[in-house]
Structures are given as structure tokens and as C-alpha cells.
Amino acid sequence: MTLNDISTLESIDDLTAQQLQQILVHNYGSIAGCVEKSELISKVKLLYHDEKQKKESNAKISKEDPNENLCKVCLAANIDCVVLNCGHLCTCIRYGEQLSNCPICRCAITSVVRVFKS
Numbered sequence: 001m002t003l004n005d006i007s008t009l010e011s012i013d014d015l016t017a018q019q020l021q022q023i024l025v026h027n028y029g030s031i032a033g034c035v036e037k038s039e040l041i042s043k044v045k046l047l048y049h050d051e052k053q054k055k056e057s058n059a060k061i062s063k064e065d066p067n068e069n070l071c072k073v074c075l076a077a078n079i080d081c082v083v084l085n086c087g088h089l090c091t092c093i094r095y096g097e098q099l100s101n102c103p104i105c106r107c108a109i110t111s112v113v114r115v116f117k118s
Contacts, residue, residue, distance in 0.1 A: 001015070001019045001022050001023055002023060002026055003023060003026075003027065003044075003047055003048060003051050006023075006044075006048055009045060009048055009049070012041055012044050012045055012048060013041060015041075015044070017037045017040060020037070020040035020041060020043075020044050021034075021040060023044050023047070024040065024043055024044060024047070027047055028043075069117075071090070071091045071092040071095060072090045072091060072103050072104070073090075073091050073092070073095040073099070073103060074091075074092060074094070074095055077092035077094065078092065079091060079092060080092055080093050080114060080115060080116070080117075081093045081096040081097075081112050081113060081114050081115060082112070082113050082115050083096055083099070083102050083109045083111075083112055084109065084110050084111045084112070084113065085107065085108075085109075085110050086102050086104070086105050086107045086109075088102050088103075088104045088105065089115065090102070090103055090104050091103065093112065093114050096109075096112040097112050
């Protein structure tokens, strides 16, 4: 039994202690310190919740526009600077330094700072 076999959070309460241990060993590698079934249930529920959040986050990432990170001026280079005072991340450093107004909100650009996305 794995986390993927669990359909709802409530169904975890119906699992046997052996099934709960199996899930924990598969995901943690160890169940040291878990003696009571209630402890096993709470740990599996935490795992289920974390896995659900991870899946939702991955779904959001896959839905992102592939052009979202492209410079809004040249549409070729990646966005790698922030324009100040407005704070928009919208251009590559090459064009950011050439502009006098932000291409998004048209406010005057006082400076351009290179940023690094991890």
C-alpha cells in the first residue's frame, strides 16, 4: 500500500496498523517511535496532506505560460532584472537599462537591478 492508494483523508482512519506502517516505511524508511495506531494515523495524514500540496503545486507549475519568463520588450531573452521604483520584473537587463519608463505601468524608471531566479 502507498500514499497513491489513498483516495481521501478520511479513508486513512480505516486502514489497518500494518497498512499504515507499510506507507510510513515506504515514504520515511523508518517508523521508529510509532507505537500507537493513532500516531501512525497522524503521521500518514501529514504525509497525505504534504503529497496533496506537492501535486497541486506541480499542477500549477505545468499550467504556467512558457512565455511568462520572457522579456516583454524583445520576447527572446529571459527576464533578469527588476525596474525600480515600481518593482516590475518584465525585461531583460539589456532593454531594462535602455528604457526610461516601465513597459507595464509606465512609471519613470529610477534604476534597474539584475536579479537571479533560482
